[in-house]
Amino acid sequence: MFEGWTLFVGCFVGFILLGLMIYLLGNRSFRPDGKKDETYTCGENLQKNSVTSDNFYQAIIDSFGLNKLRDIHTGKLSDYVIWMIVGVVIIVMMVLVI
Amino acid sequence: MITIVLSVLFLAAFLVLVLKRDIIAISAIIFSFIFFLLAYFSPDIMMFAFSGWSPPFGIVWVLDKLGLFMAIMITGIMSLTAVYSVKYVKERKHRYYTLICLLTIGLIGISLTGDIFNMYVFFELMSVASYALVAFLLNKESTEAALKYLITGSLSSSFLLVGIAMLYGLTGTLNMADMALKISGGPVFMIVLGLILGGLSLKSAIVPFHFWLPDVHPAAPSPVSALLSSVIIGSGVYMTIRIIFTVFGIMSIFWMLIILGLITMVVGGLMAIMQKDVKRLLAYSTVSQVGYIFIAIGMGTPAGVTAGLFHLFNNILLKCLLFLSFGIILWHTGTRDLNKLGGLGKRMPWVAFCFGIGALGTAGIPPLNGFASKWLIYLATWEVSPIITSIAIIVSAITLAYYLKVFSCIFMGPSTFKIVKKTPKTMLIPIIILAIICIIIGILPQIGMMFVEPATNVLLEQGQYINAVLGVG
Numbered sequence: 241m242f243e244g245w246t247l248f249v250g251c252f253v254g255f256i257l258l259g260l261m262i263y264l265l266g267n268r269s270f271r272p273d274g275k276k277d278e279t280y281t282c283g284e285n286l287q288k289n290s291v292t293s294d295n296f297y298q299a300i301i302d303s304f305g306l307n308k309l310r311d312i313h314t315g316k317l318s319d320y321v322i323w324m325i326v327g328v329v330i331i332v333m334m335v336l337v338i
Numbered sequence: 339m340i341t342i343v344l345s346v347l348f349l350a351a352f353l354v355l356v357l358k359r360d361i362i363a364i365s366a367i368i369f370s371f372i373f374f375l376l377a378y379f380s381p382d383i384m385m386f387a388f389s390g391w392s393p394p395f396g397i398v399w400v401l402d403k404l405g406l407f408m409a410i411m412i413t414g415i416m417s418l419t420a421v422y423s424v425k426y427v428k429e430r431k432h433r434y435y436t437l438i439c440l441l442t443i444g445l446i447g448i449s450l451t452g453d454i455f456n457m458y459v460f461f462e463l464m465s466v467a468s469y470a471l472v473a474f475l476l477n478k479e480s481t482e483a484a485l486k487y488l489i490t491g492s493l494s495s496s497f498l499l500v501g502i503a504m505l506y507g508l509t510g511t512l513n514m515a516d517m518a519l520k521i522s523g524g525p526v527f528m529i530v531l532g533l534i535l536g537g538l539s540l541k542s543a544i545v546p547f548h549f550w551l552p553d554v555h556p557a558a559p560s561p562v563s564a565l566l567s568s569v570i571i572g573s574g575v576y577m578t579i580r581i582i583f584t585v586f587g588i589m590s591i592f593w594m595l596i597i598l599g600l601i602t603m604v605v606g607g608l609m610a611i612m613q614k615d616v617k618r619l620l621a622y623s624t625v626s627q628v629g630y631i632f633i634a635i636g637m638g639t640p641a642g643v644t645a646g647l648f649h650l651f652n653n654i655l656l657k658c659l660l661f662l663s664f665g666i667i668l669w670h671t672g673t674r675d676l677n678k679l680g681g682l683g684k685r686m687p688w689v690a691f692c693f694g695i696g697a698l699g700t701a702g703i704p705p706l707n708g709f710a711s712k713w714l715i716y717l718a719t720w721e722v723s724p725i726i727t728s729i730a731i732i733v734s735a736i737t738l739a740y741y742l743k744v745f746s747c748i749f750m751g752p753s754t755f756k757i758v759k760k761t762p763k764t765m766l767i768p769i770i771i772l773a774i775i776c777i778i779i780g781i782l783p784q785i786g787m788m789f790v791e792p793a794t795n796v797l798l799e800q801g802q803y804i805n806a807v808l809g810v811g
Contacts, residue, residue: 241641241644241714241787242710242783242784242787245710245783246781246782248704249704249705249780249781252704252705253705253781291746291747291751292676292677292747293614293675293676293677293743293747294614294677296743296746296747297611297612297739297740297743300611301611301612306608306611306612307612309605309608309609309612310609310612313549313552313609315553317485317486317489317490319549320486320490320549320550321489321490321493323546323547323549324490324493324494324536324540324546324547325493326546327536327539327544327546327547328497328532328533328536328537328539331532331535331536331539331594331598332529332532332533332536333532334532334591334594334597335528335529335531335532335535335591335594336525336528336529336532338590338591338593338594
């Protein structure tokens with residue numbers, strides 16, 4: 241079931257280690273100081289930004305209307321019980337039909 | 339011998355409350371883990387009849403490879419969680435450990451009993467212990483979550499009990515091997531199976547029975563969340579497959595499992611991507627992964643069942659790892675909100691590493707254990723329907739997407755927290771052990787398969803089980 245697995249995983253891990261080594265060696269030889277960063281003054285004023293959780297994939301969520309799925313999860317116990325009963329009825333019917 | 343293990347756990351549950359020493363409960367759980375690990379390597383199915391009543395009249399315990407596989411997973415995860423909880427749980431700690439011991443007994447009983455009503459009794463013991471553990475923090479949120487869990491859980495238990503009662507009425511026996519001989523494929527038996535599956539679907543968190551899980555996780559202490567998403571969900575899946583394969587032994591309902599699995603996998607994945615509460619996100623991730631397990635088992639082929647059990651095994655490890663890792667973050671920061679967290683990677687590199695392993699493993703990234711089992715699922719589903727494989731791969735991409743979001747929001751970017759406390763070693767060591775196991779099984783999946791393949795054979799060879807219990811084929 242896992243023929244050639246060790247070779248595949250070995251190659252994968254090997255490439256990761258190689259990439260890591262190149263990254264570390266590259267960082268060691270090039271260490272710009274603050275003064276060098278100031279050499280170019282005409283570009284955009286870059287700031288360290290972080291993306292909040294709300295911004296992640298919001299466009300996808302809006303495009304596909306996924307919030308409708310969220311609306312079903314009301315947190316109300318009565319809704320959960322209704323869904324459970326509906327679920328049992330569906331399962332019994334599926335078992336009988338299939 | 340099995341009675342000694344249960345007696346030790348019962349005694350520990352009582353003594354930890356009286357003597358107020360956590361080590362009693364931890365030692366008892368580790369003892370049971372070692373016992374089951376040793377029992378696993380015995381060559382045959384072991385059977386114990388209680389009080390000298392031979393089957394099918396008395397209660398029997400059947401230690402086959404599937405039951406022992408579950409018992410090892412349960413006691414192993416329980417041992418790590420019990421060690422983790424030493425520093426995590428601050429108040430009413432001894433009551434907590436009593437409940438943990440009772441939960442362990444319930445889960446072991448479910449895995450090893452050969453009597454369906456006895457299985458129900460242990461299912462209730464497990465459920466009651468888990469309701470109390472969810473309410474353990476005794477705040478508004480945990481009380482509401484526990485009440486929801488209690489009511490939905492009681493309803494599911496009722497369906498299960500009605501199904502078992504009808505089955506007893508139809509077959510005149512409670513012994514699962516004897517039932518398997520007496521069950522025919524009539525519509526009444528199908529209704530019974532539907533009721534039992536409906537009852538068990540809540541514990542397995544199948545859509546539309548999954549609602550309780552995302553509400554319960556944020557309210558429960560993190561070690562309890564880890565148990566809910568790993569061994570408690572796992573026991574629901576175990577009971578479902580045990581009853582379908584060993585008791586009913588039918589192949590015709592497998593399309594139903596595939597349909598339910600597909601819906602569960604997709605809904606879980608899509609709901610997870612919208613969450614900003616980490617524990618709710620992890621809960622939906624569990625729902626999604628249970629979908630994978632049901633799809634694989636629904637294939638009904640040896641490859642499919644192997645893949646399903648292997649993914650169950652990996653999911654138990656990965657979910658425990660993720661919840662325990664996030665538990666450390668919650669312990670330090672006190673928030674589950676992704677918008678408030680950030681920049682913790684440099685402050686807690688080991689936690690970031692372990693959480694990263696859990697996240698990438700769940701998303702199915704090589705060379706981690708989640709990839710090995712998902713790869714088997716892709717191979718098994720491809721033989722039946724490439725469309726199912728395609729959907730499974732797309733949901734894996736969605737899984738990676740929401741875990742990237744979580745990792746980015748928690749560990750990267752600017753930090754707003756000052757970590758003043760040092761993470762206790764009792765909390766770090768369990769997550770490091772779990773991360774190492776996930777890496778080793780990813781690189782050498784044969785180690786995991788050593789436990790999974792014999793368990794698959796038990797499921798697929800119903801006659802062998804019946805023969806071992808009753809002495810007839």
